[in-house]
Amino acid sequence: MAVSGVSGSSSTSSSTSSSSTSTIAGNFDQFLLLLTTQLKNQSPLDPMDTNQFTEQLVQFAGVEQQLKTNDTLSSLLSLSAASTATNAVGFIGATITADGATTRLANGAASWKLNASTAGTATVTIKDANGNVVQTMTRSLVAGDQTLNWDGSTSIGSAAPDGQYTVSVDGRSVAGEAITVKTQISGVVDGVDFTSSIPALKIGGISVPIDQVKSVVRGE
Template sequence: MTVSNTSSSTGTGSATNVSGGGSAIANNFDQFLTLLTTQLKNQSPLDPLDTNQFTAQLVQFAGVEQQLKTNETLGSLLGLSAASTATNAVGFIGATITAEGTTARLKDGAASWKINAPRGGSATITIKNSTGSVVQTLTRNLDAGDQTYKWDGKTSTGVNAPEGDYTISIDAKDTTGQAMTAKTQISGVVDGVDFTSSIPMLKIGTISVPIDKVKTVVRGQ
């Protein structure tokens, strides 16, 4: 009975170490081999440790160690990838980019958006200021494909809107009256990069553009 109790206590200790010592597997795998050896030495002669059970434990320890090492490697690769992305983002400074977006800067009485319509038709265009208030609503014809909409900064009352950021929304229909989605793009010169979010944000004045939304990049000659 004494041997049996010793074996039970040893088994409990091994389970505790395995469940709570995950980091130790990667740092000192020999420690777990020692635990297995101790378990063998203290096993009951009347009820020896099953060979298959011993092999399964050994394989399990090896598998956990390999997984932890893999996680460490993946962490290192992600760190290198993030550093590379940051370096690439800084390279955009000074370049003129075109990117998916709806917010453009009104400056010197002009703001523009690139519009892509899948089919010809018409659209109701709504322009809002940075507080979300509607400053202009108008209708215009759309051609199939790419085109540019230029806003002269005039509000619905005919006054000049102050310089700032304005957002466009398009309610488009084709020639048969069916609704369709018109995509918008913005363009401008990148003058900074914001790294506070998970994806670097290219700055065009006060406008933030996720780096993965960039479509074209042009540098001045």
């Protein structure tokens, strides 16, 4: 199993927030000192406009409250990220089904799950990791879920090597109109990648964003 890409961004954000809070606190103290000094030395015959000082006090209080809110949100985000990471690691060893068109051919076997909006026929194209077409076939479609199995044979009759292959399905109804055919893949999770904002579950060399997972079956 593999877990990669965990960073220390939360500590950086915390130090930045603390620095901002210290700065605003220092500025607020300086403002209060200046205000007190001016009030002590104002002319009784020409007093200063207290409304302006009151407005500035309100603005400083608003900024201070916003900084506290930001600190709270940062803490919540850190807790959420930690929870997501823990949940993602929990997928290791489980068999998942997820949206996707790329799966692995191993020992002459690969499969995809298809979901057709209506019955019809489909032209299925399978490409290798370099984008080269290795097989084109036609098959009947039923409305709903079904499985597409491939034995690794190519269009010229040879056996394709093990590796990653991507399928595309051009579905047509009996009347010849285009129909929607969704593709899904399945496999056992053997690692988690945290280098992106959304953790990716690893099935061999295939990355599956965790938000694309549709079902999970855990081993005994």
